[in-house]
Amino acid sequence: MAAGVHLARFLDDAGVPGELKAVLVSATQAGAQIARELRRGGLSGVTGTAGGTNVHGEVVKKMDVLANEILVEVFRSEGGVAQVASEEMAEPLVLSREAPYSVLFDPLDGSSNVDTGGSVGTILCVQSSPGGKSPSGEMLLQKGADLAAACYLNYGPATSLVLATGAGAHLFCLEPGSETFVLITRDLKIPRRGKVYATNEGQRNYFHPSTRRFLDHLQASDPSDGRPYSPRYSGCLVTDVHRILLEGGIYLYPSDTRDPKKPHGKLRLLYECAPLAWIVEQAGGRASTGRGPIAEVTPSELHQRVPLFIGSPYEVGLAEEFEGGKR
Ligand code: FDP
Numbered sequence: 001m002a003a004g005v006h007l008a009r010f011l012d013d014a015g016v017p018g019e020l021k022a023v024l025v026s027a028t029q030a031g032a033q034i035a036r037e038l039r040r041g042g043l044s045g046v047t048g049t050a051g052g053t054n055v056h057g058e059v060v061k062k063m064d065v066l067a068n069e070i071l072v073e074v075f076r077s078e079g080g081v082a083q084v085a086s087e088e089m090a091e092p093l094v095l096s097r098e099a100p101y102s103v104l105f106d107p108l109d110g111s112s113n114v115d116t117g118g119s120v121g122t123i124l125c126v127q128s129s130p131g132g133k134s135p136s137g138e139m140l141l142q143k144g145a146d147l148a149a150a151c152y153l154n155y156g157p158a159t160s161l162v163l164a165t166g167a168g169a170h171l172f173c174l175e176p177g178s179e180t181f182v183l184i185t186r187d188l189k190i191p192r193r194g195k196v197y198a199t200n201e202g203q204r205n206y207f208h209p210s211t212r213r214f215l216d217h218l219q220a221s222d223p224s225d226g227r228p229y230s231p232r233y234s235g236c237l238v239t240d241v242h243r244i245l246l247e248g249g250i251y252l253y254p255s256d257t258r259d260p261k262k263p264h265g266k267l268r269l270l271y272e273c274a275p276l277a278w279i280v281e282q283a284g285g286r287a288s289t290g291r292g293p294i295a296e297v298t299p300s301e302l303h304q305r306v307p308l309f310i311g312s313p314y315e316v317g318l319a320e321e322f323e324g325g326k327r
Contacts, residue, residue, distance in 0.1 A: 003185065005182070006029060006181065006183075007024075007161075007172055007182075008029045008097060010170070010172075011024060011105045011165075014167065016092065016149075017079045017233070019101065023078060023081060023101050023149075024165070026081075026231050027071075027103065027105075027124050027126075027151060028151070028163075028181050029179050030070050030074040030075075030223060031135055031153040031159070031181040032159070032174055033070045033074075033156070035155050037066060038114070038178075041117070041178060044247070047083060048115060050117070059319065060088070061108070061114055062116070063108055064107060064122075067090040067107035068107040071107050071124075071207050072084055072086070079096060081096060081097050081101055081102065081103055081252070082099040082101065082135040083095060083140070084092065084103050084104070084270075085104045085105075085140050085270070085302060086105050087106040087271040087303070088107055090139060092135070092136075097134060098131075099134060101129055101148060102124055102128075102272050103124055103125045104127065104137070104271055104275075105124040106121075106123040106268070109121040109123055109152075109198060109236060109238045110118055110238060112235055118234060118236065118239075119234055120236055121242075122142040122155075122162075123152045123237075123238060123271060123275050124151055124275065125147050125149070125150040125271075125274060125275035125278065126147065126149040127140065127148060128148050130240055133272050134142075140146050140270065140299075141298070141299040141302070143296060143298050143299075144269075144273070144274030144275070144277050144295040144296075144297065145296060148166075149163070149166070150279050152238050152241075152260065152275065152276065152279065152323050157240065158176075159174035159262050160184075160242065161174065162242065162279055164278055164279045167282075168186065168187040168188070169279045169282040170186050170187065171183065171184045171185040187283075189284050189314050190280065190284050190312055191247065191248030191312055192284075193249075194224055194228060194244065194250070195248065195249075196229055196230050196249035197218050197230075197231060197250050197252065198232050198249070199253065199254075201233070206256040206258040207255045207257075208254065208256065210290075210323050211254045211256075211290075211322070212324035213322050214318070214319050214323070216279075216327070217322070218315075224294075232249075237251065238276075239265065241276050241310060244310070244312070245280060248312045249312060249315060250312065251309075251317065252307075252308065252309045253265045253307065253308045253313055254290065254308075255290075264304075264305045264306050264307055265307045265308065266305060266306060267306065267307075268304065268305055268306075269299050269305065269306045270299055270302060270322075273306050274295065276308075277295050278295065280310055280311070284313065285312055286310070286311070287309070291324065294310075305319070309323070
């Protein structure tokens with residue numbers, strides 16, 4: 001399929017079932033609306049904090065709230081979504097009892113960048129909703145391997161969309177001033193290895209010795225082996241993973257000892273790690289907790305956190321060797 005094809009046509013040609021296509025088109029329309037609000041910056045009065053904390057105890061930005069509202073409203077009017085769950089909402093919201101899909105999302109990933117013109121993102125995944133049962137939060141505790149589709153939007157100088165429905169990961173770009181996403185690259189292939197790593201190194205002293213040894217390895221000089229690697233950390237998971245998907249390398253948000261109440265790092269399995277893992281794996285990459293595939297983790301709670309090592313197969317394999325105590 002040639003570059004330049006519009007998203008709806010792409011989904012038809014790829015044989016994506018009509019109801020799933022409708023959910024994905026709605027998701028991307030919400031993304032286009034969020035992109036429009038972000039471009040207006042302070043003009044709409046949506047910069048700054050909203051004056052509260054979310055279910056995770058984090059400061060909520062006005063744009064977090066607005067992005068969440070845009071997504072909920074789009075799926076409410078779409079009709080094909082049983083329930084939505086969001087990083088910003090304590091409980092899932094039931095929209096339509098008989099609908100075949102549920103959607104989970106991080107409405108504005110990297111929102112600490114939003115007031116200073118940095119890139120931010122939206123992450124979504126679509127799960128099949130088991131028929132004949134009333135929607136419940138428990139139904140959403142599905143492994144990443146069982147997703148029906150996932151996508152992310154990266155709101156940078158351009159708005160990029162990467163979408164996966166089970167047969168590759170595909171890159172689209174939003175036509176400015178419209179809600180039209182145009183195919184740029186079909187079947188992205190992540191490089192087998194890269195030259196960059198992304199992590200919050202300010203937290204290094206809280207990292208476990210295995211993770212510190214892995215970073216020492218990446219930073220050691222060995223030109224024959226492509227080392228040292230360069231750090232590239234934007235403060236937005238989507239933006240860092242997008243770079244790594246296109247150019248190779250590894251993003252890590254490991255377990256640490258900073259807060260005994262959060263021993264598994266900061267990132268959420270269902271809203272962030274599972275969808276990104278699904279996308280990156282379909283491009284030939286890997287995503288791991290350091291001990292095994294993210295896609296195989298069965299969630300025990302909706303807002304569960306997991307350590308994340310994601311990117312090129314070479315660096316993720318290397319990280320697993322360090323995390324598993326083999327090096
Ligand atoms: P944010 O809290 O700004 O939404 O998932 C959350 C996230 O950002 C990621 O996008 C980002 O990589 C990470 O947290 C940043 O956390 P640190 O400040 O701990 O580095």
